[in-house]
Amino acid sequence: MLTAKLISLEQVEEIIGLVAKVYGFDFSGYSRASIKRRIVRIMLMKQVTVFELKSQIINDSGFFEEFLQEITVNVTEMFRDPGFFKALREKVLPYLSTYPRIKVWNAGCSTGEELYSFAILLAEENLYDRSFLYGTDINPLVLETAKRGIYDLKKMKQNSENYIASGSIRSLANYYVAHYDAVSINSSLKKNTLFSMHNLVTDGVFNEFQIISCRNVLIYFTVELQERVLNLFYESLCPLGFLCLGSKEFLRNEELARKFRVIDKIENIYQKIE
Template sequence: MIVQQNTDIEIRLLIEAIYLKYSYDFRDYAGASVKRRVQHALTQLECKTVSALQERVIHDPTAFMQLLQYLTIPVSEMFRDPDHFLAIRQEVVPLLRTYPSIKVWIAGCSTGEEVYSMAILLREEGLLERTIIYATDINPTSLEKAKKGVYSMEAMRIYGNSYQRAGGKRDFSDYYTAAYGHAIMDGSLRENVTFADHSLATDSVFSETQLVSCRNVLIYFNKGLQERAFGLFHESLCHRGFMVLGSKETVDFSAYSDKFEPLVKQERIYRKK
């Protein structure tokens, strides 16, 4: 029990030290999630205690960047939950067509899979050319991977199946070039994409948008940080704009529940009232 309490204290001190030293704020992330990630990082970075890890990351920015990869879990898929993207195609796109220009914010874009999924969908619906996509994340390594748009061919085969189930209108292979066991995404898909560092914990709104997508990010936040994120999304969205969340996330029971109405509730697609 005492060992457990000591570990919890060490983790709180580590998270506070990261905020003071590097301005990355994990203080309001869900405690159990942070604990799992830190304990996994201990093994990978060969540190015996959290205190040893703290000392290392404070004095070595490279070690902090290594730790950041475990704290942010850069995991994503293209057309993840195909029914979700099918619902966007069928229910949201017809309404987006009514705007002369469109701005989409993908918050927590990780390594870019959702960015390319959205770009492909919008291209097939004839909207990409008049759309600006803001792809943001707190992890600079993930953002670099997203900009390059290089993924394994093994993953692309899985993504291709999801793309078809999401209502894809072409061959998925039309959107990438295969080389040396990897797939390079068509560069034209990111011509209207701005990749940027942005933290939902510390940063503010930067643009008015018609659609905000933040999927499988809020589950790692505590209640207070979830409320902050919903506030940012509400402020960013134009009148009657759209907010889409992950399959295990909901605006229900939050302070913003009365400011959004479900458009496709099962797929966590909401519309600003």
């Protein structure tokens, strides 16, 4: 069986239209090739045809919840791109250490690994007590995982390697407790965090932040939607606030790019200057 044959791009359009109509979730600004791969994945997991997929989306809200969970990519790691966290530690946090309050927005936080990486970094620089970290995602089920902060032990090897490569001299094991085949993030890293639903496509500004980190989310959006979201981040940053994008994401729009200064070109860290 050829998996790519399960659904055509035209049928992908139909599914996007259906989801918008029935549930109000707008995926029209998502890159189609990625969305098709996600839908194929769902069809294989659920063993359904396009016809069955459509009727289940319409008739079964429980099915739709699972659909929503799988339609977005939730692959993440702690300290993913160690060079980014090194740059954050060396170039951004010293600057913020003069601030009385540090509010961080991790947009598209998925299961929370990146937000807890930020929390660890802030704690190590003695900034955690005056920080507050918001993690948002479109997907309520990943937010539940993020809130619990319980992860597969098997993933900690890669996470630890990343953490060490980010220039830390401690051990990641200081920040979690292992039980059998899972680890639980220390509650001290959870106290100043809030995970909640936010849809970058439709929702607006909800606070003012010193750091916004949104990494490997924009790649799933069309150029138009990327622009909308980047403007939302601009509006949500305090003057001289920092914007962190994924290693393959950048400020394409020149008008917007002029309002930022490049802090780290390789790790894509920007500062709002205007």
